[in-house]
Amino acid sequence: LTAAQPIADDMAKRAPRDSGYLGDHIDTGIRLSRRQRSVSRKESDVEVYAGATRVDQAIFQEFGTIDHAAQPFARPAWDAGKMDALETVKTELAAEIEKTAARAAKRATRKG
Numbered sequence: 001l002t003a004a005q006p007i008a009d010d011m012a013k014r015a016p017r018d019s020g021y022l023g024d025h026i027d028t029g030i031r032l033s034r035r036q037r038s039v040s041r042k043e044s045d046v047e048v049y050a051g052a053t054r055v056d057q058a059i060f061q062e063f064g065t066i067d068h069a070a071q072p073f074a075r076p077a078w079d080a081g082k083m084d085a086l087e088t089v090k091t092e093l094a095a096e097i098e099k100t101a102a103r104a105a106k107r108a109t110r111k112g
Contacts, residue, residue: 001048003088004028007081008050014073015052016061022073025055050078 008028015023028050032040051074052058064070 001028001030002092003085004048004050007077007085010077010081011050011052011074014077015058016071016073022052022055022058022061025053026051027053029053 005028008026012023012026015026017023028048030046030048032049058074060068061071062074063072
């Protein structure tokens with residue numbers, strides 16, 4: 001979630017501000033709604049999401065409609081932040097791997 005938070009913050013800044021409602025409902029998480037799960041393809045064991053929660057209009061803002069021009073906010077935020085997110089994941093994952101290796105070595109030493 002740490003790596004996705006800057007992207008979510010950028011989405012909130014870029015979201016159209018007619019009432020501010022959309023920008024106030026952008027968050028990160030590891031769970032999707034029932035409707036989102038029904039159309040999502042699970043691509044890995046661990047997935048983190050960033051985007052609008054409980055705001056159905058977000059899709060219309062991002063892609064537009066026949067009567068409303070697109071006002072993208074999610075894709076530009078992703079494009080701007082994806083490499084920083086990857087670096088954060090790599091750094092945090094490396095630290096966790098080192099901790100796990102140290103614990104395993106300690107256990108192996110105790111067992112003799």
